[in-house]
Structures are given as C-alpha cells and as structure tokens.
Amino acid sequence: MPATSLQTLPRPGRRAALGVLGTLPLAGLGALGLPLLAPHRPDASHGQRMTFDHQLGWVKGIQFGGYLAALDRGFLAEEGLDVRYVAGGPGTDYRTLVASGRALVSESNVAGMIDGALRGQPLVAFAAVMQRDPGAIISPASRPIRSLQDMVGKTLGVPNSVRAQLQPLIRAAGIDPAQVRLVPVGSDPSLLASGQVDGYYSWSTTAVPALRRIGFEPHWLHVSDLGVPGYGQLLIARRDTLAAHRDVLVRYTRALIRGWSWVLAHPVAAAEMVVRRHAPPGTDLAEQVAQARMMRDYIVTADAKAHGLLWLEPAVFERAIAMGRQAGSVPADARLDVAAFVTQDIVRAAQAPAAA
DSSP states (O other): OOOSSOOOOOOOOHHHHHHHHTTOOSTTOOOOOOOOOOOBOOOGGGTOOEEEEEEOSSSSSGGGHHHHHHHHTTHHHHTTEEEEEEOOOTTOOHHHHHHTTSOSBEEEOHHHHHHHHHTTOOEEEEEEEESSOOEEEEEETTSOOOSSGGGTTOEEEOOHHHHHHHHHHHHHTTOOGGGSEEEOOOSOTHHHHTTSOSEEEEEHHHHHHHHHHTTOOEEEEEGGGGTOOOOEEEEEEEHHHHHHOHHHHHHHHHHHHHHHHHHHHOHHHHHHHHHHHTSOTTOOHHHHHHHHHHHHHHHSSTHHHHHOTTOOOHHHHHHHHHHHHHHTSSOTTOOOOGGGTBOSHHHHHHHSTTOO
C-alpha cells in the first residue's frame, strides 16, 4: 500500500541481515498458491481498459521496477491497460500459471523456455528485460571461484535446474563431477555468508547488494561466462494469447519500454517509488538503489544498444539448444523449433515509432 512518506529503515545487525538474505530470488525460480484472476478483455464499447495479471517470479522489488514504473507513472493507462502485478515466492510455478491461463504474462529464462518447449507448454517469449542473464555463482572475494577449475574440491549451493547446466560443463572441462559437490538449496544465500558453502547460485543483481550490506564482499562468476547463453526476465505469454491479443502485448511492451527507460534514468527515484508503494515492509532503500544501478549493465547491453530495450534474438535460443544437445541435457532426437516459442514480432512493433 502507498505510504504517506518514505522513512529510512534502520540498518539491521549481521544476524538479522542474514535472515533477510533468505528472501533473495533464485533467478525467478519459484509461485505461491495465490488465487489469481483469469485474464479477461472488457467490453470495449464501455471504454474500459484491458485488465490482466502479470505473475511476478518473486516479491515486488526494483528488479521489477520497470513494470511498477509503467503502472505508477501512467504508461499502462495511456495504452489502455490495467495490469495487476501478483507477487511470487519460493514456490511460484510461473510457467504453469501462464500455460494454464491463470496469468496472462510472466517471466522465464532461456533454459526455462527450452524446458517448457520439451514439455509441450504452449508458451512464447516475446521480450527480454535483461540482455545478459544475471545468474551467477557467488563466492567470497577472498576465495573467489573464477572458473570451472576453481570449483574442484568446493561445495556449491545450486538449484536443480542450474545443476543440470553445470554438470555437463564440468565434464566437458575434463573434471570428474565427483570433485565438485553440488548441493540443492533454496533462496538462502546466508549459507554462503556463514561459510556453509563455498559458492552459491543467485542473481548477481540481487545477491551482491544484499551481501555487501552486511559487510560481505562477494565475487561473482556469470553462468553465461561459462558458455551458457541466456537472457534475464524473458516476458512470456501463451501462444494463443499472442494470436488473439497481439495488440495488447504490443501496447504492454511499449509501456514497459517506457517504464524501464525511466528506471534507468532515475535509479534513486525508482527505488524510492518501489520501497514506498510496492515492496514488502522492511525493504532496504539503499540496497534497492544499489540493485537499480547494477541492473543497468544487464539491461543496456548487447543487442539492446542497437535495437532498443527489451530486444531478444532467436539465435541465442538456437545456441542454447545446440549446447544442450552436446551436453546431453536436450535429447538428441528432440525436435525443437525456436520459432514456435520465441518471437521478435511484439518487440519490433513496440519499438516502431508509429506502432499502433
């Protein structure tokens, strides 16, 4: 709920801060069994807006700042849209929520879209907020993990989906997988801060500011630097939604481009907006500002510099599939047509000056 004023929250002690670290996201993994409203299209003859749900992969924070800015600054309203942003959590199955029609839009990543295609989920990625996947192996700066070889003899806390990506890479590097201990973890990087693991998988854009806030200086190794192509916050919808409501997705993407542009230009104001109006009580403003500033290097990079914000390239998915086949994570006989689950049509139309 909106607050009448923004108050600077007291800095927690190390023990309390370690508890807060347990709320960090794992690359959008995770949705609560929340009662969601099914997307619907109001009767246009009454001048009503298109109303739908966007299921977030985690609790509301600056990582979703462009969406929330589009809402608060009226960009969505100007496009005739009324969007409800539904917070997620550790159990958020965002792909299933969209595939089942309980939410119109959510987020995924390249690996998630390939997995969804293999499972027959009728999903399409139509835009990418982060041109570089922020998923990374976080380690202490004093004992950094800079390569696959540095993982030998170490214990890494990673979710199962990341284990499936790392193990083939470890083998391909000539390392016996038994030399690297991969343990399943939830969303609790305090395991790293307390020394229970040598490395921990999380989004660098969320974990690094949180760890620094408690005096822990991290090093981060992007999984993409190990050869795994990826995007962060891929916007996804059902294939039939793309066919029936293309104009809605174009208008939505156009509003989000404006929202993210505003966040990039005003990181402090954006963080204040999120903390004041949307984030859970106790969210640290300074940490949100640090996240907003760090996110810029992930959003304004690669093809976004040439084509504009939220761009995506099908070739990235093609490379990920090829790598998956080599590693054995994508069955050799699996027939995957990237054009069936990735489209540039929406973001192209949203970027066009005269887009309708």
